[in-house]
Amino acid sequence: MTDTNKASINITKAEYIASAVEPRQFPEEKLRQIAFIGRSNVGKSSLINSLTRFHNLARVSREPGKTQTINFFKLTAKYYEDESIKDFYLVDLPGYGYAKTGQANRKKWASFIEKYFLFPQDLYCVCQLIDIRHDPMPSDINMFNWLLKHEIPVFVIATKADKLGKNSISKNISCIKKALKVPELTILPYSSVKNEGRSYLLDFIGHALVE
Template sequence: MSPIPNPLQGAEFVLAAHRIGQMPADRGAEVAFAGRSNAGKSSALNALTAHKGLARTSKTPGRTQQLVVFSLPAKVDTAGNPLDARLIDLPGYGYAKVPEDLREHWKAEIDLYLHQRESLRGLILIVDIRHPLKDFDRMMLGFCAGTRLPCHVLLTKADKISRGQAGSALQALRNEYNREGWHNATAQIFSSSEKTGVDEARARVQQLLVSPRD
């Protein structure tokens, strides 16, 4: 069987913006990646794009300190129109050892980005499968539900637990979706190191990029 083509192949760094006004023109389509700073966001981006050095990884959580923009090769949307596509790496949130005023700045810029960016087609939320949802995760899922922004959760680091435990964690999250009314959210098991769920996640990102937002 031939390997599945990678729709995210060819991603390239464009710029790192300290403020939303420094980002590229708000046209085309982009999918943003968010997550607590120790959940494996950079590793997930590198695995999905098959580019080991695309997003910086570090033993020190919280190294993504700006809105980092990556371009993708030109795509075609579901109507057959040419489409500029991007991936956006949002600042990690949580354990970063940074001054409080910088944390507040990130929070404000992420809020502006999520509310104002018209080219945003969906959010990929990175969650460590070994831990329950944190306040940040719930806030992001609630925001996406309230604004009808599709959200796809990658339950990362699945290689750290058994297959049975991973399946239980996925089902527990889907049950929580139903209880909370997060009906526009989806989820999957994922491991950057073992490449578990990589093809599924790539397909979901591609689907979000080429499909018009509700």
């Protein structure tokens, strides 16, 4: 799966809207949402900045006291074909599987992430990021299965693809499919360093906004 064509959309504007830990703090404006989640250090911030080409966008969540919140970014997508405009929320969710974090904090973060997923809203899908260099961790598998159980669409993105050669990428994608027990699953290898996978992901988002 490679970027052989120009993407159907371009991200022309991106702005931080809100940080939240409970539904009453979610943005009032109702827009379609695409959420991103993954283990700590999976490269989520780098991917978001690569995707939007607003290179400091994801760093808003690193402000003191806001590193473990649900962060909403309002993005504007412009379609090349007819120059139409669509706004949507990119939702940056806290990482899971924090090895150095106490159990109480992990449970607290899991609780408000679950509230987000189950809150009535126009959530198109969750992009789950998994490090392509390693087999999925139990927390990756648990998150994937939880989303499937609650009938929440999930799109798996294998990050840090620039760290591997083409043969290793293909092999490791197969390992991820096997671990998640979905042989027919579509998995997008993505490199934030080389922007590989960006056009495909933009096309996916463009389709999501009109479906």
